[in-house]
Structure formats: C-alpha cells, structure tokens
Amino acid sequence: MSALLEVRNLQVRVEEREILHGLSLTVNKGEVHAIMGPNGSGKSTLSHVIAGKPGYEVTGGEILFKGEDLLEMSPDERAAKGVFLAFQYPVEIPGVATMTFLRTALNAQRKARGESEYSTPDFLKKVRAVAASLNIPQEMLRRGVNVGFSGGEKKRNEVLQMGLFEPSLCILDEMDSGLDIDALRIAADGVNALRSSERAMVVITHYQRLLNYIVPDFVHVMSKGRVVKSGGKELALELEEKGYAQFEEQAA
Amino acid sequence: MNVALIKPTAAEVASDVFAAARDRLPGKGPVAEARRAAFDDFAKKGLPHRRVEEWKYTDLRVLLREVAALAAPPDAAALKRAEAALATLDVTGAHRLVLVDGVFAPSLSDTTLEAGVTTHRLADILNDAGNATRADLLRTNATADIMVALNAALATDGVVLGVADDAKLTKPLHIVHVATQSAASLATRSFLKLGKGSQATLVESFIAAGGAQTYQTHDAVVLWAGEGAHLDHIRLVEDARDAANISTAIVTLGTGTQYRAFNLTSGAAVSRYQAFVRFGGENAHADVNGVSLLNGRQHADNTLVLDHTVPHCTSNEVFRAVVDEAAHSVFQGRINVHPDAQKTDARMMTRALLLSDEAEADNKPELEIFADDVQCGHGATTGALDDSLLFYLRARGLPEKEAQALLIQAFVGEAMEAIADESLRDVAIATAERWLARRG
Ligand SMILES: Nc1ncnc2c1ncn2[C@@H]1O[C@H](COP(=O)(O)OP(=O)(O)OP(=O)(O)O)[C@@H](O)[C@H]1O
Ligand SMILES: [Mg+2]
Numbered sequence: 001m002s003a004l005l006e007v008r009n010l011q012v013r014v015e016e017r018e019i020l021h022g023l024s025l026t027v028n029k030g031e032v033h034a035i036m037g038p039n040g041s042g043k044s045t046l047s048h049v050i051a052g053k054p055g056y057e058v059t060g061g062e063i064l065f066k067g068e069d070l071l072e073m074s075p076d077e078r079a080a081k082g083v084f085l086a087f088q089y090p091v092e093i094p095g096v097a098t099m100t101f102l103r104t105a106l107n108a109q110r111k112a113r114g115e116s117e118y119s120t121p122d123f124l125k126k127v128r129a130v131a132a133s134l135n136i137p138q139e140m141l142r143r144g145v146n147v148g149f150s151g152g153e154k155k156r157n158e159v160l161q162m163g164l165f166e167p168s169l170c171i172l173d174e175m176d177s178g179l180d181i182d183a184l185r186i187a188a189d190g191v192n193a194l195r196s197s198e199r200a201m202v203v204i205t206h207y208q209r210l211l212n213y214i215v216p217d218f219v220h221v222m223s224k225g226r227v228v229k230s231g232g233k234e235l236a237l238e239l240e241e242k243g244y245a246q247f248e249e250q251a252a
Numbered sequence: 253m254n255v256a257l258i259k260p261t262a263a264e265v266a267s268d269v270f271a272a273a274r275d276r277l278p279g280k281g282p283v284a285e286a287r288r289a290a291f292d293d294f295a296k297k298g299l300p301h302r303r304v305e306e307w308k309y310t311d312l313r314v315l316l317r318e319v320a321a322l323a324a325p326p327d328a329a330a331l332k333r334a335e336a337a338l339a340t341l342d343v344t345g346a347h348r349l350v351l352v353d354g355v356f357a358p359s360l361s362d363t364t365l366e367a368g369v370t371t372h373r374l375a376d377i378l379n380d381a382g383n384a385t386r387a388d389l390l391r392t393n394a395t396a397d398i399m400v401a402l403n404a405a406l407a408t409d410g411v412v413l414g415v416a417d418d419a420k421l422t423k424p425l426h427i428v429h430v431a432t433q434s435a436a437s438l439a440t441r442s443f444l445k446l447g448k449g450s451q452a453t454l455v456e457s458f459i460a461a462g463g464a465q466t467y468q469t470h471d472a473v474v475l476w477a478g479e480g481a482h483l484d485h486i487r488l489v490e491d492a493r494d495a496a497n498i499s500t501a502i503v504t505l506g507t508g509t510q511y512r513a514f515n516l517t518s519g520a521a522v523s524r525y526q527a528f529v530r531f532g533g534e535n536a537h538a539d540v541n542g543v544s545l546l547n548g549r550q551h552a553d554n555t556l557v558l559d560h561t562v563p564h565c566t567s568n569e570v571f572r573a574v575v576d577e578a579a580h581s582v583f584q585g586r587i588n589v590h591p592d593a594q595k596t597d598a599r600m601m602t603r604a605l606l607l608s609d610e611a612e613a614d615n616k617p618e619l620e621i622f623a624d625d626v627q628c629g630h631g632a633t634t635g636a637l638d639d640s641l642l643f644y645l646r647a648r649g650l651p652e653k654e655a656q657a658l659l660i661q662a663f664v665g666e667a668m669e670a671i672a673d674e675s676l677r678d679v680a681i682a683t684a685e686r687w688l689a690r691r692g
Contacts, residue, residue, distance in 0.1 A: 051647050052646070052647070053643050054639070054643065074646070074651075074652070075646040075647050076647075076649050076650055076652070076655075078647075079646070079647055079648055079649035080649050085647055087644070090644070091640050091641055091644045093641050093645075093659070093662065094662065095661075095663065095666065096662045100658075101645075101648075101658070104650060104654065104658060105648040105649045105650055106649070108649045108650050108651065108654060109648075109649035112649065112651075144662075161648065165648070165649070
C-alpha cells in the first residue's frame, strides 16, 4: 500500500534562491509527524509547496499524495483531495462573512469530489457543533473571515475549518504560536478529536509543549532545507534540552 | 472633386439631427426658443473631447463620433418588443413608468399610482401653451455641461413626478428606458419633486429590446428634495453592449433632507453618468455611491460634483470599479465646499480593481475647500486582487474563478450597503452575481 504523503528529494527555489535542498518525508495514514527546526529552516516553505502556493519553483524531486502527483494539481484540487494546511499566519478577508466562506468552501470541495452539496440546515448544524467543541462563539462566525480576530482566535478558526472539512492530511504550521495555555489545550483537543486511522497529521512547531498535547509518532528535525534527523517523540525532548546546534553542524 | 469624400463635421451632423427632429419635438414658442438656444450652445462647442477638462478621460469625439438621429416614435411592433424586454427586469413591486425609444408608453406603464403621487408627461407640459413656465424645464443653471444642453435641445419626452408633502410612498417609482431601435438617439428628461417631509425611492433602469444596437441614450433627471424629505435613488445601467448612455442627474437637497444614491453600470459600450448634487439647505446628508462592472472594451465614466453651499451638511461617496479585459473605468469626484459651508463633513473613497493587464482605471478625486471649519477626506486606490487572499481561499477548495468572485463581491459590497431597500439591494447583488457567473 502506498503512503498517504510521499515527499521525495524535493528541491525548491524562491526567487532564484534554493530553500529546500532535497527533502524527503513519508507519512502514512494514522500517523502524527512533528517537524521541528530553527527559524528559516524551510518548514513553512515545505507546507506551502504541499498546499500549492504560487511563487515556489520546484526544481527537483516529487510529492505523491495517495499515489498521485500532487504538484500537478491546483491548490483547490489538493484541498478537495484531502490536503489541509492550517496557516502560520491566517489572512483576514474583509467583506466575506465567515459563514459564507465556510459554506462555499465546503460545498466546492464536495462538488469537486462528486458529492452532493450540504443543505443549509445540515451545514449550520455541523458548523455549530464543531464551533462549540472549540469554544468559538457564534458571534465570531458572523464577522468577516478572521476580521478583528485575535491571533489565538485566528488559529482556532483554522482548527474549526479542519474539523469541518475533515481532510485526510492536516498540516499544522505553528498552530501553538500566539495561543494562551487554555486556548492551546482546546485547540489541541480539537486536533486530537480528528486523529484517526484514516487521517495523518504533520505538526510544525518550535515547542515541545504542544507535543505533550498532540503526541507524535515521529519527530523530524529540519535544518537548512533538509530533514537532518528523524526519531520518536523522545527526540523532541532531546531538542528541548540541547537545542539545534548539533544538527546544524550536520546540515552544513 | 469628389463631394462624397468631404466628411461632415460632428457639429454639422448634429445640426442635421436637430433640423430633422425640430418639427416633431414637443413645445412651440418659448419652448422652441429654449431648445434653439440650447442647441446653438451645443453646436458652438460640439461633442466634448479630451481637451475639455471635465471630459478629459471620456472623449466623446472618439467614443461616440457623432450624435445619432433621433429614434422614430415607437410603433405597435416596437411596443411589443419593449414589453418582452420589460419581462426580464429584476425590479418588481414598483410603480412602473416606461419610456420606449424616448417616448412615454402609457400601455406599458402603471396608470394608477398610490396616493400622494402626481405624474405628467414632459411632452404634454411642453405642449401646454397655458403653462407660462414650461420652457424652464429645458433650462438649468446647475451646470453649463454641453451634453445637458444637447439633452434640452432634443428631449422628446419624460415623466414629471411630484410627491405631496408628508407622503411616504410604499412602492418605488421606477422609470424604465427601453431602446428598441438601432443607430438612433433616445433623448429624455424627467423630473421628481419631493414635498416637505415626504419619502420616496426612485429607480431608473436602462435596457434594450432584443436586437437594438448601437443606439445612444441621452437622458437627464432633475430631482428636488423638499425640507426633511428622504430620497433613495437607484440607477441600473444595463444597456446593450454596443450602445452609449450619457446621463445627467441634477439634484437639489433642501434642509434636513437625506439623499441616498446608488448607480450600477454593467451595460453599454460607452457610458457617462454625471451627477450634480447641491446642498440647498442645512443639516442635509447625501450618500452617493456607485459600482461599475466592466469587461470587453467597455468604457464607463462616473462623474460626481457635490456642492456644499450651506453649513452643517454631510456627504459620503463610495465608488468601486471592477475592470476586466480591456475595459476602462473613469471616476471623477469633485467636492466643492463653499465659503459659507462651515461644519461640512465630506468623504469620498474610490477604489478600482483591475482583473487584467489591459484593464484601465482613472480615478480623480478633487476637493475644493473655501471654508475653514470642515472635515473632508478622500482616497483612491487601484490594484489587483490580493494574491495571499486568493491563495487562502483556493487552499480551502475554491476554484480560481469562485475565489475571485467571492473577493469581488466583497469589494463591491461596501458600496451596495447604501441601498436601503432590501429587495433593491438584492437586485444589485444579483446583477453582480450574474456578471461574475458570466466570467465562468
Ligand atoms: N517569498 C520569499 N522570498 C524570499 N525568501 C523567502 C520567501 N519565502 C521564504 N523565504 C526564505 O526561505 C527560508 C525558509 O523560510 P520558511 O518560512 O520556510 O522558514 P520556517 O522554517 O518556516 O521558519 P519559522 O520557524 O521562522 O517560521 C528563509 O530563509 C526565508 O527567508
Ligand atoms: Mg514558518
């Protein structure tokens, strides 16, 4: 059986500068992977390339998702196929009501998969249930997408979308940054509720603390555009203790 | 010498148009004199061109070339085609007043209006020798604009509406202009006078019957709002894709009035809507908003002139243009704050969204302030859709066009908020949605 996500020897350039220099990563269904690494090591770049953000030039390697060539797909096709990126910096979209956005997005994904669109009552029921589990008040959903949301509220809104779209691969880019301790626990509970044998998670973080809540099966250390070390969850503890210096030597 | 090679000038063509129409134009004596004077004024200057400051971005000598001959009065077949076109209108539940090819069509109009409304045909008033002031309807000192003069010279008909003091109309008054002929001019002028404390909504639609092409609409409306009156004014320009629409609104606002205007231009190859709004009494407020949705080679010009002549008035203008393909949007907003107009608060914000490399937008906000205790502000931006917003939406599963559509609706939405009547706002939103759906 093929892996859910297979990144092979990926090389990526941004504005003539190579950022990822041959990165490989295999993620199977049911697994939770954590990616750690110093600022600027290319973690967000990897997540953007998987999600299909324009502006990155893939100069080598490949990404297979459920055995298909992901790089050939548009960002919306990837979303419909089950790729979800919780952004490190979610954008504000004034004038687009959160509810309208959620319904349009959910139905666009369903349509692309050949599924029937949700009726309004079914949709509302679903959103309310997910929002309640994440402590997101209804009032927030009436505002423009992320408009006037605090940093933590934006992150919770990302987890809300994850719960609503039920993707098969969730990439969480620094979900914990900007969250206070209670919010972190609530968001992590939301993520954990989505853990299943059919779904995989890639959790990008700087802090061991998040991994106490979302316990990973594998931890990878990225440095200078490569995965320089992989291990079990104990690797995160080791990093917390010793820092990245030892791995930066290896990458250089 | 080959005579056929000598091209007549635009002014000569217009002279022929006027001479040919003169016998059928309503009104003798002083009315005919007013027309003659207006026409002479026009003939001297001809169609405005880029060296006329107010028309700098909309050169009618290039865009229109010449004034087309007046359309013939509609016959039974034309009325039938107009009736079919009316069936496509989104606006329902209004008092409908229909002008076909520039002539009032009683058979297509609502004859019984609600209490408090009076209606006349402009042609009847101009022909009424017993009315001593009838020629005044073809004169204005609000503007010396040359296209308003042309409109006075050629106006064949229009509706003259009055709303009684304190009457609060329950239904909008809807003037519908239907063109059924091609390569012809439609010249109309209408009036609405709101009595003290009254409330009304005026909707103007410009549409074409199937097959009508390359016609020219030359329209003017003159609006007065009496003390404390509320006037909502919605214009929907949906002319044929190769037609021209040159329209003027002359608005005078009395003490304590509220005027909320919204213009939506999605039709016509060439259009200009110019509004001259004058505050004639204190404590009045005007919202003058507009949206243009353009593609192909469309050219649409919105020109607003607001005159704050008295103290304590407020105005707010929000304009949005969505410009696709090789279309061209023009916005000119001029706010004049006269020396006596202390405590004026005037704001204007215009934004253009360019959806293609060939799309063009000219924004020209102007403030002319002669009073010292005022608050005025204006801003103008032109740009493309934000890539990071587009990517966010696409990463959530929206295909490119749908993601763009959502952002475009948000972009125009702010200007549409000024439409108080919910069903009319829905008509504007539906028009935008149709426009977006046609983009694919
Ligand atoms: N659009 C861009 N233009 C130029 N350089 C870029 C661009 N995007 C990313 N980079 C560079 O690529 C490198 C990797 O950036 P990336 O955002 O992937 O790092 P990161 O590991 O996510 O860091 P952090 O932990 O701070 O979020 C950095 O040196 C960054 O400056
Ligand atoms: Mg990052």
